[in-house]
Amino acid sequence: MRLSVIVIARNEERTIARCLESVRFADELIVLDGGSTDRTVEICEHLGARVVQSPDWPGFGPQKNRAAALAAGDWLLSIDADEWVSPELASSIRRAVDSSTGAQAYEVGRLSSFCGRYIRHGGWWPDYLVRLFRRGSARFSDDAVHERLVVDGEVRRLEGLLMHESIRDLEDALGKVNRYSSDSATMLYRQGKRATLTMAVLRGAWTFLRTYLFRAGFLDGREGFMVAVYAAENTLHKYLKLMLLGQRRPPQRHGDPDQSVRS
Numbered sequence: 001m002r003l004s005v006i007v008i009a010r011n012e013e014r015t016i017a018r019c020l021e022s023v024r025f026a027d028e029l030i031v032l033d034g035g036s037t038d039r040t041v042e043i044c045e046h047l048g049a050r051v052v053q054s055p056d057w058p059g060f061g062p063q064k065n066r067a068a069a070l071a072a073g074d075w076l077l078s079i080d081a082d083e084w085v086s087p088e089l090a091s092s093i094r095r096a097v098d099s100s101t102g103a104q105a106y107e108v109g110r111l112s113s114f115c116g117r118y119i120r121h122g123g124w125w126p127d128y129l130v131r132l133f134r135r136g137s138a139r140f141s142d143d144a145v146h147e148r149l150v151v152d153g154e155v156r157r158l159e160g161l162l163m164h165e166s167i168r169d170l171e172d173a174l175g176k177v178n179r180y181s182s183d184s185a186t187m188l189y190r191q192g193k194r195a196t197l198t199m200a201v202l203r204g205a206w207t208f209l210r211t212y213l214f215r216a217g218f219l220d221g222r223e224g225f226m227v228a229v230y231a232a233e234n235t236l237h238k239y240l241k242l243m244l245l246g247q248r249r250p251p252q253r254h255g256d257p258d259q260s261v262r263s
Contacts, residue, residue, distance in 0.1 A: 001097045002027040004073030010034035012081035013043060015165065020047045022084035026077065026096060032067040059144030059183065068139070077132045078140075078149070082165045083110070089160025093132055096158060104137035104153025107131050112166040114223050114230070115173075119166075122217030122227050123210070130155055131162065145183045167230065177234045184234075185241035195242040204236030227247045 005026040007015055010033065020029055024047075031044045032226060035055035040258075044051050051069055057063065068076055075097045079085065085093070096106055110127045111118055119125060130138070130149040138151040167173045211217045212228035220227065 001075055002073040003075045003077060003093070003097045004028040004030060004071035005077045005079065006030045006032070006064070006067040006071050007049075007079060007081055008032045008034065008045070008060070008067055009036065009040055009081040011036045011038045011040060013039040016040055017043050017047065018084050019079060019081050020044065020049055022086075022090070023047075023077065023079065025090055026073075028071060028073055030067055030070050031068065032063065034063070057173045059142070059147075060093045061140040061143045061147035065142075066145060071135075073135065075132060075134055079131060079162065080164075084163050086161045086163055089158060089162060092158040092160045096132060096156075098114075101156070102154055102157040103134075105133035105149065105151040105155045106158045107155055108132070108158050108160070108162045110162040110164050113168045114227050115169055117220065117223040119217075119220050119223065119227055121215060122212065122224055122231075124227065128157065129162070132158065144187045146167040147213040148256055170226075173186045173226075173230050177230065177237055181234050181237035181241055184238045185245060186241050188238075190244045193242065194246040195239040197240075197243060200236055200239035200243060203239055204232045207235040208232035 003026045005023045005028065007016075007019060007030070009031055013036075016031075023029065029047070029049035031049045031051045032054050033041055033044070033051055034057055035053065041051050050070075054063065054066060064078060068078070077093060096103070107128045107130045109173060110129055112124055112127065113119065133149060133151060134153075136152050138149045140147050149150075167176065174230055208228045208231065211231045212225060217224040217228045
């Protein structure tokens with residue numbers, strides 16, 4: 001059985017080599033690039049990946065479905081540019097692909113880091129995600145963020161860890177809060193959801209308490225506190241942006257009866 005690895009990327013020159021080198025055992029490496037302006041494409045091609053350009057951004061789910069459509073393998077492994085496969089997981093993947101079990105997909109345990117520390121509490125671990133699937137048995141949801149694989153058939157679990165550099169530093173955290181909260185708010189707005197200031201504040205506060213106290217984020221030390229703040233900020237900004245989207249009114253045309261005139 002042939003294995004294809006699919007990666008979506010944009011300006012990932014700092015992490016993409018580590019990602020691709022960890023899956024050199026695959027039969028095919030596919031990188032769908034979203035218009036990188038750094039050395040991402042050069043690095044990928046140097047490591048033997050087939051790079052396809054796709055500068056228009058439809059969201060994470062649709063973009064990953066595009067990448068999957070480019071692959072030729074019997075099995076597909078989807079990983080992100082800031083992830084890499086541990087040696088134990090690599091062996092498990094290879095055995096799963098070569099076996100004749102009835103499983104149509106496999107989930108893996110992902111261990112994520114925040115500002116250099118691996119986080120094992122606060123809802124970050126255990127973090128099991130379906131990433132290996134048989135061609136034609138699964139597709140990514142159309143969600144712009146927090147996409148997931150929808151599988152038709154049995155899902156089993158692999159041994160070994162998928163490593164993930166989730167947040168490099170606080171500047172990275174702030175950038176992701178802004179991007180992800182905007183995408184999430186837009187997605188919710190299109191689903192007909194609306195928000196208020198009270199909702200935003202309460203949901204943000206609850207996210208902090210749930211992450212730091214009820215899910216024992218405090219056991220991860222100062223980084224655990226930072227993770228809780230990061231999660232709360234993302235929730236707060238998501239609902240504040242949703243609130244503002246719901247309050248927008250179409251621009252009034254000149255001559256409308258209710259148009260105010262100021263000298």
